[in-house]
Amino acid sequence: MSVSKPDILVIGGGPAGSTFGNLAVQQGWDVALLEKDEHPRFHIGESLLPMTMPIVERLGLWQDLERIGVRKNGADFTTFRRGAYHHTYPFSRALGDSPDHAFQVRRSEFDEMLYEKCRDVGVDVRDRNTVTKVEELGGGKHRVTSVDANGVESVWEPKFLVDASGRDTFLSGANGWKQRNPQHASAAVFGHFRGVRRRADENEGDISIYWFEHGWVWMIPLRDDVMSVGAVCDPDYIKSRRESLDEFLLKTVNRMVGTRSRMRDAVQDRPAQATGNYSYLSSRMMGPGYLMIGDAFAFIDPVFSSGVHLAMSSAARGIAVAGAWLEGDARKYRKACRDYEQETKRGIDTFAWFIYRFRSPTMSWLFSNPRNPLRLVEGVVSMLAGDVFTNRSVRRRLLVFKAVYAIASVLLRARVISESSGSRPRSTRNMREA
Ligand SMILES: Cc1cc2nc3c(=O)[nH]c(=O)nc-3n(C[C@H](O)[C@H](O)[C@H](O)COP(=O)(O)OP(=O)(O)OC[C@H]3O[C@@H](n4cnc5c(N)ncnc54)[C@H](O)[C@@H]3O)c2cc1C
Numbered sequence: 001m002s003v004s005k006p007d008i009l010v011i012g013g014g015p016a017g018s019t020f021g022n023l024a025v026q027q028g029w030d031v032a033l034l035e036k037d038e039h040p041r042f043h044i045g046e047s048l049l050p051m052t053m054p055i056v057e058r059l060g061l062w063q064d065l066e067r068i069g070v071r072k073n074g075a076d077f078t079t080f081r082r083g084a085y086h087h088t089y090p091f092s093r094a095l096g097d098s099p100d101h102a103f104q105v106r107r108s109e110f111d112e113m114l115y116e117k118c119r120d121v122g123v124d125v126r127d128r129n130t131v132t133k134v135e136e137l138g139g140g141k142h143r144v145t146s147v148d149a150n151g152v153e154s155v156w157e158p159k160f161l162v163d164a165s166g167r168d169t170f171l172s173g174a175n176g177w178k179q180r181n182p183q184h185a186s187a188a189v190f191g192h193f194r195g196v197r198r199r200a201d202e203n204e205g206d207i208s209i210y211w212f213e214h215g216w217v218w219m220i221p222l223r224d225d226v227m228s229v230g231a232v233c234d235p236d237y238i239k240s241r242r243e244s245l246d247e248f249l250l251k252t253v254n255r256m257v258g259t260r261s262r263m264r265d266a267v268q269d270r271p272a273q274a275t276g277n278y279s280y281l282s283s284r285m286m287g288p289g290y291l292m293i294g295d296a297f298a299f300i301d302p303v304f305s306s307g308v309h310l311a312m313s314s315a316a317r318g319i320a321v322a323g324a325w326l327e328g329d330a331r332k333y334r335k336a337c338r339d340y341e342q343e344t345k346r347g348i349d350t351f352a353w354f355i356y357r358f359r360s361p362t363m364s365w366l367f368s369n370p371r372n373p374l375r376l377v378e379g380v381v382s383m384l385a386g387d388v389f390t391n392r393s394v395r396r397r398l399l400v401f402k403a404v405y406a407i408a409s410v411l412l413r414a415r416v417i418s419e420s421s422g423s424r425p426r427s428t429r430n431m432r433e434a
Pocket of ligand 1: 011012013014015016017034035036037043044045046047048049129130131132164165166167168170188230275276277293294295296302304305306307308309311
């Protein structure tokens with residue numbers, strides 16, 4: 001059997017893999033990409049972040065994105081304590097120069113657009129081609145076996161291997177590197193509806209997030225009057241389901257005043273689907289001759305719509321790692337790996353800090369009562385915009401936010417204790433009234 005030897009072989013043609021493929025060809029490298037599915041295909045994850053927009057531009061796809069997307073100017077949050085009232089965070093308030101908007105997209109269209117662009121720019125793209133085996137040959141060399149739709153095997157020995165296999169986590173799963181986060185074991189149920197009420201005017205395309213006692217709900221406006229509606233819930237709540245998935249989704253969404261009123265005239269457009277939503281992290285991110293990007297390396301709860309941004313930005317930063325390897329300079333490669341790992345983990349950790357506290361009473365209170373000492377709101381908006389890797393002023397504001405969170409937690413706890421003992425301290429009275 002003949003063996004193909006491209007500079008780069010990418011496993012997976014989602015946002016991470018297609019971004020890497022496109023940018024790698026722009027470097028003048030010979031690139032092959034294997035995708036087990038065929039585009040267009042449904043994928044969940046429809047809300048993009050402003051900081052992804054410069055990457056889309058580098059891929060030469062800005063106008064195509066405008067054509068398929070709904071403009072998203074911000075995100076709004078409603079806590080279950082506040083019923084129908086929401087608070088909007090417009091991206092125009094972000095610190096620094098992150099774009100003031102992003103887009104909501106059908107992933108079938110978005111992923112196909114990225115993937116087909118790879119083909120156009122010269123990536124050797126093969127759909128319905130599943131990677132079945134990766135063997136390490138030593139010295140950073142790998143032999144990869146793939147099987148096409150007719151069962152025909154191919155063998156590849158790339159100079160550099162990129163795993164962008166998403167939640168299939170090809171390398172980390174096969175090597176026992178995948179570490180699940182048992183504290184973040186949730187499941188998601190979602191579907192598409194028509195006739196759901198949108199926010200007014202410039203907020204028409206914003207994502208809405210609603211807290212409730214068993215999790216949170218998203219509403220993402222798509223083109224043609226379609227709304228993506230989904231709930232991320234505790235496993236126990238999901239296990240309590242006795243009805244069909246469609247009925248369960250509606251029952252869940254109708255638990256909240258705000259969502260119930262927006263769904264009054266809703267007609268289901270796409271049957272509900274469910275997926276496990278375990279957060280995980282691979283104990284390795286790269287090694288000699290290979291790199292993992294996007295969900296193939298880590299997955300965190302999608303409440304801040306971070307997944308596609310983490311996927312595409314890790315691909316864009318990963319080009320430097322592959323470049324250093326192809327140059328054959330070991331010192332440069334080690335440095336590129338260190339920089340890449342530090343930045344990638346910093347971005348993930350920033351989102352994760354908020355996610356792991358997202359359902360705490362303190363975070364719910366802070367998000368729905370945003371005062372603005374020290375421009376904290378701008379810091380939070382920058383996080384929501386995806387500016388989580390290098391911007392120092394954002395990092396400083398987020399540090400202050402963390403301090404405010406710690407103080408508010410103590411105050412809220414003191415209030416709970418004093419309420420249960422019959423007295424309420426004056427200093428915290430405003431929290432309830434707000
Ligand atoms: C419930 C839920 C809601 C979400 N909401 C959002 C959101 O609003 N915004 C957001 O940004 N993110 C969201 N996400 C996360 C987002 O969907 C992912 O983070 C994103 O798709 C990651 O991109 P990726 O390219 O790494 O992986 P994927 O998009 O999953 O792409 C991986 C590709 O690899 C292919 N593949 C896998 N194994 C092989 C193999 N062996 N051989 C060949 N090909 C293979 C797959 O077919 C797939 O096409 C959500 C996720 C969930 C679960």
